[in-house]
Amino acid sequence: MDTRKIAVVTGASSGIGAASAKALAAAGFDVVLGARRTERLSEVAAECGGTALPLDVTDEASVAAFVFEIGRCDLLVNNAGGAFGLDTSAEADLDAWQRMYDVNVLGTARITKALLPLLVASGDGQVVTIGSIAARVPYQGGAGYNAAKHAEAAITRVLRIELLGQPVRVCEIDPGMVETEFSLVRFEGDRAKADAVYAGMTPLTAEDVAETVAWVATRPPHVNIDQITVMPRDQIGPGIVHRSAD
Structure with missing residues (x-):
């Protein structure tokens, strides 16, 4: 009988989610990967020997169908x-702000709520939420994203309080600049703008953050890593970056 722990990773079709699924599989977890882009998700699942299931964390029916297929959950990585x-606030595209709130905040709340009974029942459950330094320090142009990530962080930190005495650990990992599809999505596919974000500096990779996820997930049951901030050496805060002249 397979006694490996079950890890569920959301937003696992690319970037930090895909890298985390692979890192957790290498650490001995049986990984269930969820995301909307099912073709890419299946490719990642094949690479790490995991199970790919379609998941849109902003859709209640999708979350319910996803959770229905899962009989056990020891670790939830909220990455979507x-x-x-x-x-700016004065020029806010409120539809975009709503999308950010729906996926970062309500999406995290929705999948966490749905899997919490299984996490508690596991006897050694864990929730790891991939946040951002945007949840810690406001920055110019970040109003909508800052608001969403601050709210997601609040959910995670309150969950830690709510679960005191229960066999579930809760961790918030807040990365700085990571070169994934993040900026490409933010700028609606504008490659030049996305590349400019990382020009002249060395950002984190998805694998850097995934190693942190795997480390947190493999601590002894009595050890809770509450919060971690991970940034590249070239960055000390939002917009505070050393860039070479080359």
Whole structure:
């Protein structure tokens, strides 16, 4: 009988989610991967020996169907999220702000709520939420994303309080600049703008963050890593980046 722990990773079709699924599989977890882009998701699942299931965390029916297929969950990695645009408050595209709130905040709340009974029943459950330094420090152009990530962080930190005395650990991992599809999505496919974000500096990779996820997930049951901030050496905060002249 397979006694491996079950890890569920959302937003696992690319970037930090895909890298985390692979890192957790290498650490001995049986991984269930969820995302909307099912073709890419299946490719990642094949690479790590995991199970791919379609998942849109903003859709209640999708979450219910996803959870129905899962009989056990020891670890939930809340990775699904994203930023859309750099609007000021005065020029806010409220539809984009709503999308950010729906995926980062309500999406995290929805899948966490759905899997919480299984996490508690496991006897050693864990929730790891991939946040952002945007949840810690506001920055110019980040109003909508800052608001969403601050709210997601609040959910995670309150969950830690609510589960005190229960066999579930809760961790928030807040990365700085990571070169994934994040900026490409934020700028609606504008490659030049996305590349400019990382020009002249060395950002984190998805694998850097995934290693952190795997480390947190493999601590002894009595050890809870509450919060971790991970940034590249070239960055000390939002917009505070060393860039070479080359």
